[in-house]
Amino acid sequence: MNGLSLAFSEAFSLLAGFDHRVAEIVLLSLQVSGLAVLFGTLIGLPLGACLGVGRFPGRQVLVVLLNGCMGLPSVVVGVVVYLILSRSGPLGEFGLLYSATAMVIAQTFLVVPLMAAIARQVVEDAWRDYEEELTAMRFRWFDSVRVLLHDCRHSLMVAVLAGLGRAMSEVGAVMIVGGNIDRSTRVMTTAIALETSKGDLPLAIALGTVLLGVILLLNAVAYVLRQWATRRYA
């Protein structure tokens, strides 16, 4: 057996045996990215919806900025959050650098613009449809935002899944602010990067497989959800 197939077979025995190292890393990844997306949902979706409905000076500039931030390089976000959390930074006194909390913060910064931009587009399209009806019913714009967030819930679920996908798969931000410390801030992507460079291919392959599986699963869920919503609400 050559080296590569050996690495693969070891990787799968790691997975099949529910290796605790693998499990720990996967769990932390899910926790960090899950929390970031939770905050992203609470901040990003309403923010995007307000931008989609509101009409105020400077709105177009904000929309362009937001769309630009969708593809924000994760290392840049990492550096910015690093500067904020480092000893001499504005939030340095809390000593959050190289903690899971720091990673959650960095990933939140990463997913909020992405989720807000998607929500803005979705809600703005719906608003174009409903504006006259809701205005004639005397909805104030803030209540319209609430109605539209609910009405677009299925499309917005896609925004949530997109956020989760982005958070799970990014490596730059968590690497910089988390430091990839074993058993405390090592997540799937940073572990893969490290193990590959060390030459420990089985662990890297095992984690890569899980990561790929999670991303595929998210996409499958998004697809099924869309299908269901289309059938249910035509």
Add this chain to the structure above:
Amino acid sequence: MFPLRVSDLRWHAAGRAVLDGLSLELGGEGITILLGPNGAGKSVFLRTLCGLLEPDAGHIDWGGAARPEFGVAMVFQQPKMLRDSLLGNVELALRPLKVPAAERQARARAVLERVGLLHRARDSARSLSGGERQRLALARAWVTRPRLLLLDEPTASLDPSSVEAIERIVREIRTEGTRILMTTHNLGQATRLADDVVFIDAGRVCEHAPVQRFFARPASPAARLYIQGELPWRMAF
């Protein structure tokens, strides 16, 4: 809110006068039908009345009061429904009125029953046919118990039995004391429903007359032509 006095309403779009000095007075009861050719400004006038458009000039006097915040409901030519159940869509209209949630549902169910859609209360509103959708739109407006109900071609592209169902509902709403102002291109419908007819052409009122008088002896040439254009077709049967 009544008498509603509209005086010299003007509204321009793309350098063209759409409302061109429209004046009208409406008493507090009955069904008034707005007639007029395509593009006459009927829909724009209804939009102005429910506050969606600010006129460039002119004045609307709501029985001596300022524009009422509530009490005017509108059914659009193409009503939009939320991705929600029928019940959810009707309840929606009660939210700005701050009706308590428990009462909302009871009122929504009652009104769905009256438009014959209660058995579908939990279905998706997006799955309705054109006629059912219009009835749902009427229910959504009716549930707010408006003083003035504006209907923009509520029976356009509906089959005869759906038209009849809508007309029955409109009469019922009127019986409960709601003032109705509606547009249609169906002259038979105008004779069946109207107490009086307002004929609009090129953004102004050409004629405002009781329904029999209007169809027997239209005073304005424009109205005469409009009726003649429609009637020969209807009489071919």
